[in-house]
Amino acid sequence: MSDHKNIDDTDFQRRSLLQGTGLAVVGGLLAATGGTVNAASDSRPIAGTARTGGPLGMRLQGVQHFGLTVQNMDRAFAFYTEVLGGTEVMRDGDFHGERIHNTLLTDQEIEARARGVNPRTMGVPDLKGGAQRLDVRFIQFDNVVIELLQYRDSEQPAGSGAAFAEPLDHMSPAFPRMMHICFHIRDDVDFNQFIADLEAEAARRGMTQVRANRVITVTTEKERLAAPLEANSNGITEGKSNGWRLIYCKGSEGEQLEFVQALGPVKQTFDNALAGRRRQRG
Structure with a gap:
């Protein structure tokens, strides 16, 4: 069957954007106010005609989700749900x-032709002919959705097993086009202990790629593990970022993650910006 259920292609974007997400696209706005939106029952009209010709930013509802292509769907799903506590919204596939x-x-097909190479050598799957398939799972956090994607060979079982393309070896955040997922730690949580517990829980599950950086210089994995607890996060106490605490960490698939806490002056800065945006958008 060349077109999955005859609706997956035409409805893929619609489902990805709407189905099951509870319209969490309002993102930080709903999280900050404690409000909820029911995708099935909310029939309020969108002022589409009034805003069609307006500035592009006024036509957006916020960030709907971050997507991450993974090597092992089951492992990544366990990390984002069982370790980090997200809730499954929906899954679909094939x-x-x-x-x-x-x-x-x-765009990748055009680039391959311009280079005169087989698209498969560039990691472009053949969804058109059905040699490869795409599976997706959506995971809800308090103010945003994460989408996990796995491209697999058609005979490869969904969920576990190998991905179609090999993972990237170089994951430095300095690479242009590199992205990361940032998680906001609650105000009353001990940041350093959170990182220690995260690494311990991931290690217990055999997720060996989950490793957080340290704020002191370490040159080996042994030194990183031996670093004191207080080296697990970087607290900024001056300038415009005063009150910001952060650390970078790799996820179960080797993806770039960030964990942050926003307290004091920087928290007020973000709160003021959100309030100002709400006033601007009416």
Whole structure:
């Protein structure tokens, strides 16, 4: 069957953006106010015609989700739900066919032709012919959704097992186009202990790639593990970032994560910015 259920291609974007997410697209706005939106029952009209010709930013509802392509879906899903506590929104998969292939991969196909190479050598899957398939799972956190994606060979079982393309070896945050997922730690949580517990829980599950940086210089993994607890986070106490605490960490698939805490002056800065945006948008 070339087009999965005859609706996956035409409805893929609609489902990805709407189905099951509870319209969490309001993101930080809903999280900050404690409000909720029911995707099934909320029938309030969107002022589409009034805003169609307005500034692009006024036509957005916020960040709907961050997407992460993974090597092992089951492992990544366990990390983001069982370790970090997200809640599954929905899962779908076996996406293939011409329309979904073109929707996701047209630019890479054009680039391959321009280089005169087989797209497969560039890690471009063949969703059009069905040799590869795409599976997705959406995970809800307090103010945003994360989408996990796995591209696999058609005979590869969904969920576990190998991905179609090899993972990137170089994951430095300095690379242009590199992205990261940032998690906001609650105000009353001990940041340093959180990182220690995160690494311990991941290690217990055999997720060996989950490793957080340290604020002191370490040159080996042994030194990193031996660093004192207080080296698990960088607290900024001056300038505009006063009150910001952060650390970078790799996730279960080797992806770049960040954990932050915003207290004091910097918290007020973000609160003021959010309030100002609400006033601006009416």
